[in-house]
Amino acid sequence: MPDTPLAGRHVLVTAGPTYEDIDPVRFLGNRSSGRMGFAVAAAARAAGARVTLVAGPVALDAPAGVERIDVRSAAQMHEAVMAALPADAYVGAAAVADFTPATVSGHKIKKGPGDAGLVLELVRTRDILADVAAHPRRPALVVGFAAETGNLEANARGKLDAKKLDLVCANRVGVPGSGFESSDNTLEVYWNGGHRRIGPAPKAAVAAELVGLVAGRLVDPTTGRPRP
Secondary structure, three states, X not given: OOOOOOXXXXXXXXXXXXXXXXXXXXXXXXXXXXXXXXXXXXXHHHOOOEEEEEEOOOOOOOXXXXXXXXOOOHHHHHHHHHHHOOOOEEEEOOEOOOEEEOOOOOOOXXXXXXXXXXXXXXXXXXXXXXXXXXXXXXXXXXXXXXXXXXXXXXXXXXXHHHOOOOEEEEEEOOOOOOOOOOOEEEEEEEEOOEEEEEEEEEHHHHHHHHHHHHHHHOEEOOOOEEOO
């Protein structure tokens, strides 16, 4: 395979967390640093792809040559991803919130005398990964990520089937050298009938191997068939 196996391809990547506002001061978020998704974007660009990176709120510089679109919420990320299609491959590495407050207060919520607590009503966010996989302009390859604390393979393969993905990259959070707030990662990559472990290794190295796997599985536009 040449050094730029993704030349002429468009790869769409999401990275980082989303922040779901409660009021002008507070939000619901998670611990995603965005490093894994940014590393995937850099590796795809190094492999010759035109890369669009939709990034949640992170303190990272965009990789050289990558088009970056900054968003804050899950709804904004959904809108940006759909607008960026079509693409040859989609890699959903962002840790997108599953729930968002039903209403957002225009003012800081204050505690009053005798208040015992605060109840938030949460509603489901739109499922970006499933919507990309079901889109009329569906990328030839749709790759999801699954951050798990247990039952790694069962949960990952369940996501693979339920959302009709081509690949799912699972990692165990809360353990050293993997997942959030770490410079290293270990991915268990699953597809129908197969599995590969990538890492443990620095996220840049993990991303390079994952992008090689993506490049090898993309559909050849001249034949309409998956590459061997």
